[in-house]
Amino acid sequence: MAKDMTKKKIIIVGGGISGLLATIKVCELGGEVYLFSYCPVKRSHSLCAQGGMNACMDTKGEHDSIYEHFDDTVYGGDFLADQLAVKGMVEAAPKLIKMLDRMGVTFTRTPEGNLDLRNFGGQKNKRTCFSGSTTGQQILYALDEQVRRWEVKGVVHKYEFWEFIKIIKNKEGICRGIVAQSMNTMEIKSFPADTVILATGGPGQVFGRCTASTICNGSAVSAVYQQGAEIANPEFIQIHPTAIPGSDKNRLMSEACRGEGGRVWVYKDGKPWYFLEEMYPAYGNLVPRDVASRAIFKVCVHMGLGINGENRVYLDLSHIDGDYLLRKLGGILEMYSEFVGQDPRKVPMEIFPSVHYSMGGIWVDRFHFTNIPGLMASGECDYQYHGANRLGANSLLSAAYSGTVSGPEAMKWAKSGKNGSELSEAEMEAARAEVQREYDKILQMNGSENAHKLHHEMGDLMYKYVAIERDNNGLDACLVELKKLLKRWDDIGITDRGHVANQEAMFVRQLRNMILYAMAITKGARCRDESRGAHAKIVLENGQRKHDENGDLVFMGRDDKNFMFTTIINYDPKTEEPLVSYREFDHSLIKPRARNYAVAKKE
Amino acid sequence: MAEKVRFIIERQDAPDAKPYNQEFDVDYRPGLNVVASLMEIQKNPVTVDGKKVPPVVWECNCLEKVCGACMMVINGKAQQACCALVDNLKKPIKLQPARTFPVIRDLLIDRSRMFEALKRIQGWIELDGSWENRDAPIQNPYTARTAYEISRCMTCGCCLEACPNVGPQSDFIGPAPTVQAYLFNLHPLGKFDAPKRLNVLMEKGGITSCGNSQNCEAVCPKSIKLTKYLAQLNRDVNIQALKNIFDN
Numbered sequence: 049m050a051k052d053m054t055k056k057k058i059i060i061v062g063g064g065i066s067g068l069l070a071t072i073k074v075c076e077l078g079g080e081v082y083l084f085s086y087c088p089v090k091r092s093h094s095l096c097a098q099g100g101m102n103a104c105m106d107t108k109g110e111h112d113s114i115y116e117h118f119d120d121t122v123y124g125g126d127f128l129a130d131q132l133a134v135k136g137m138v139e140a141a142p143k144l145i146k147m148l149d150r151m152g153v154t155f156t157r158t159p160e161g162n163l164d165l166r167n168f169g170g171q172k173n174k175r176t177c178f179s180g181s182t183t184g185q186q187i188l189y190a191l192d193e194q195v196r197r198w199e200v201k202g203v204v205h206k207y208e209f210w211e212f213i214k215i216i217k218n219k220e221g222i223c224r225g226i227v228a229q230s231m232n233t234m235e236i237k238s239f240p241a242d243t244v245i246l247a248t249g250g251p252g253q254v255f256g257r258c259t260a261s262t263i264c265n266g267s268a269v270s271a272v273y274q275q276g277a278e279i280a281n282p283e284f285i286q287i288h289p290t291a292i293p294g295s296d297k298n299r300l301m302s303e304a305c306r307g308e309g310g311r312v313w314v315y316k317d318g319k320p321w322y323f324l325e326e327m328y329p330a331y332g333n334l335v336p337r338d339v340a341s342r343a344i345f346k347v348c349v350h351m352g353l354g355i356n357g358e359n360r361v362y363l364d365l366s367h368i369d370g371d372y373l374l375r376k377l378g379g380i381l382e383m384y385s386e387f388v389g390q391d392p393r394k395v396p397m398e399i400f401p402s403v404h405y406s407m408g409g410i411w412v413d414r415f416h417f418t419n420i421p422g423l424m425a426s427g428e429c430d431y432q433y434h435g436a437n438r439l440g441a442n443s444l445l446s447a448a449y450s451g452t453v454s455g456p457e458a459m460k461w462a463k464s465g466k467n468g469s470e471l472s473e474a475e476m477e478a479a480r481a482e483v484q485r486e487y488d489k490i491l492q493m494n495g496s497e498n499a500h501k502l503h504h505e506m507g508d509l510m511y512k513y514v515a516i517e518r519d520n521n522g523l524d525a526c527l528v529e530l531k532k533l534l535k536r537w538d539d540i541g542i543t544d545r546g547h548v549a550n551q552e553a554m555f556v557r558q559l560r561n562m563i564l565y566a567m568a569i570t571k572g573a574r575c576r577d578e579s580r581g582a583h584a585k586i587v588l589e590n591g592q593r594k595h596d597e598n599g600d601l602v603f604m605g606r607d608d609k610n611f612m613f614t615t616i617i618n619y620d621p622k623t624e625e626p627l628v629s630y631r632e633f634d635h636s637l638i639k640p641r642a643r644n645y646a647v648a649k650k651e
Numbered sequence: 652m653a654e655k656v657r658f659i660i661e662r663q664d665a666p667d668a669k670p671y672n673q674e675f676d677v678d679y680r681p682g683l684n685v686v687a688s689l690m691e692i693q694k695n696p697v698t699v700d701g702k703k704v705p706p707v708v709w710e711c712n713c714l715e716k717v718c719g720a721c722m723m724v725i726n727g728k729a730q731q732a733c734c735a736l737v738d739n740l741k742k743p744i745k746l747q748p749a750r751t752f753p754v755i756r757d758l759l760i761d762r763s764r765m766f767e768a769l770k771r772i773q774g775w776i777e778l779d780g781s782w783e784n785r786d787a788p789i790q791n792p793y794t795a796r797t798a799y800e801i802s803r804c805m806t807c808g809c810c811l812e813a814c815p816n817v818g819p820q821s822d823f824i825g826p827a828p829t830v831q832a833y834l835f836n837l838h839p840l841g842k843f844d845a846p847k848r849l850n851v852l853m854e855k856g857g858i859t860s861c862g863n864s865q866n867c868e869a870v871c872p873k874s875i876k877l878t879k880y881l882a883q884l885n886r887d888v889n890i891q892a893l894k895n896i897f898d899n
Contacts, residue, residue, distance in 0.1 A: 090806055093718075151776055154802045161795075196774065199770070294687075299714070551706070
């Protein structure tokens with residue numbers, strides 16, 4: 049088949065929900081997609097999303113409204129999300145659900161055969177569409193199937209088991225291609241494009257153990273950050289309140305457990321204490337994630353009330369009918385039984401908060417363009433929609449919605465005539481050769497450090513200083529330690545110098561990117577002297593953490609005057625350090641108000 | 652000293668290289684699984700003979716038994732390594748690649764034949780487009796439940812590895828992709844193209860290659876009732892074959 053030279057070529061890096069929807073949109077608009085992924089796209093991390101996807105369907109007699117979804121999202125995000133962007137997303141949500149339903153997503157049904165809805169945190173109305181407790185898997189699969197259909201038609205070219213290394217800019221500084229490496233043959237190659245979309249997901253692995261897949265390392269985001277892309281709000285890392293702690297990974301126990309009636313408790317004075325219900329009477333167990341995580345942390349770490357003195361609390365479903373649980377939560381109950389060896393229908397689960405999601409990411413405008421012309425970002429790797437804290441079940445929504453924006457916009461840009469000159473053979477070869485040199489250097493590394501051990505140490509550091517509770521002493525210390533890690537990276541020694549599937553060499557390269565991203569997160573947190581959403585900072589007094597008269601830690605308040613701005617981080621190539629500045633965003637529709645889940649929301 | 656768990660790992664340096672065994676010890680801890688053990692080996696890739704070697708290569712992503720990536724043969728049985736708890740395995744633990752598929756390196760295999768098979772069976776709904784047109788049809792909740800059961804198939808390949816009819820002697824595309832045809836035929840829009848999928852399954856490599864050994868269902872990590880759906884498909888294919896005769 050002769051290649052159609054007039055077709056616009058769009059490179060999409062990442063085959064999760066956002067990348068796949070962008071792919072479908074580009075194909076429908078007559079473009080051709082080069083789709084790069086660490087893995088067969090059907091194995092992307094989107095499939096770990098469990099609980100559901102929010103959309104105002106209003107089919108439960110609760111008079112739910114799109115405005116209510118809008119307000120819940122902005123309020124839940126502690127007024128740091130761009131409101132015009134959020135408005136676009138929540139308005140599109142019901143349409144997206146209907147489209148996914150037509151594609152064959154196996155949404156759970158009511159007895160009448162309609163889409164069922166469940167409760168989720170930070171929202172009073174039933175608004176969450178779901179497929180059992182593996183909603184992300186089911187949505188990803190339907191999109192994977194549609195993309196396969198386009199692949200058969202010859203307009204999607206998959207590069208699975210290829211790692212994105214960096215973008216290539218033309219002489220006008222416009223992004224016109226990428227360099228990538230085959231993870232099996234180790235071949236390094238340049239690929240030209242009219243537009244490049246990154247949809248590479250979150251950076252969970254920067255924290256080591258988290259709920260994310262092993263492939264969610266933020267390496268691609270860090271790579272373009274080092275090439276001039278701005279990072280926004282990286283300090284906002286969501287800690288999910290309910291995960292099964294593990295040495296290889298913390299496994300998520302969906303918020304749907306609480307949505308379906310699960311209760312969180314510990315023993316206090318010999319009796320079960322339902323502390324979320326007591327602390328937050330209006331929302332109870334359905335407070336947003338940042339609030340629940342801080343409460344659990346306080347109960348375990350500061351009050352010493354964790355189960356058997358360990359950092360664990362109960363998440364209890366045992367009072368709910370077993371058949372009902374199986375139908376609504378089957379997938380994750382099976383997972384808990386499998387990994388822990390106990391049946392959550394009979395005994396309460398033991399859980400603790402874990403790093404889960406990044407609200408921050410590459411800065412994009414409302415059309416998903418980054419500050420580098422020709423480069424777009426879409427999905428968890430961008431910073432849009434969630435502000436300082438994401439509501440449960442809004443991530444599948446933002447992943448899907450962002451793909452439906454970035455795909456068509458990529459085509460518009462490709463046709464606009466603004467993307468400058470094509471890359472010459474020489475420019476492509478120069479970029480390839482540079483990456484090859486860097487890779488060959490890694491293969492020669494002969495020092496005394498093990499990359500996986502360094503990674504483990506970095507995870508410990510980040511958990512210690514940049515997780516649920518932060519203070520400026522710790523953040524300063526963390527930055528110093530991260531710089532030391534960066535230095536120690538130079539002293540890595542590798543044992544694998546082979547030329548087939550050299551995972552060790554690839555990991556070494558990713559690790560450097562991860563350390564630089566960790567510095568951006570930490571610096572963002574250091575400079576933001578307030579508490580907002582997932583970012584909770586303790587007041588220091590005479591260099592010590594301040595406590596009130598009850599012995600409770602004193603946190604900084606929200607400071608709208610100085611910090612209701614988007615954090616912007618630029619990479620300083622000279623020092624390799626992050627440079628922090630702040631940028632206005634749109635908050636014209638809902639006036640900021642105090643966030644308090646102890647009482648029902650007032651507008 | 653901590654209790655050790657012994658692993659015997661079948662390694663292979665390249666697709667055409669000869670396999671060889673290496674043994675590693677990993678410190679035991681409660682809840683330890685095979686992937687976590689391989690991660691420990693990455694941190695200290697030294698064999699029991701004290702030889703420093705390249706770390707073992709394998710594929711994994713989610714570690715929650717939903718992505719399908721980490722399928723390998725553990726003590727002779729194809730399964731996901733992430734949820735294979737060391738406590739439940741006979742020691743020493745033997746790890747091998749699933750050789751029904753081409754081996755790339757060590758435990759890393761090439762499962763592209765499964766994704767190619769999904770193309771063959773037209774595993775998708777023929778959507779007019781991703782734009783809004785009208786509401787999707789209502790679905791019988793019981794049928795939807797069956798669809799959900801099948802749709803959890805993660806293309807891991809356990810069933811192909813266990814099936815005696817998948818291999819060089821046969822063209823059989825394997826249980827998982829075949830049963831996916833049944834999934835799409837259940838959908839209110841997908842069933843419009845059911846005859847196409849059934850006709851594909853009549854061809855070489857289709858349902859007639861299934862020998863009903865039922866190994867597939869025994870190893871399916873998602874407990875999908877594969878043999879039941881293979882039998883129903885077999886019936887649907889026969890009906891379609893008769894229809895083809897009378898329609899011509």
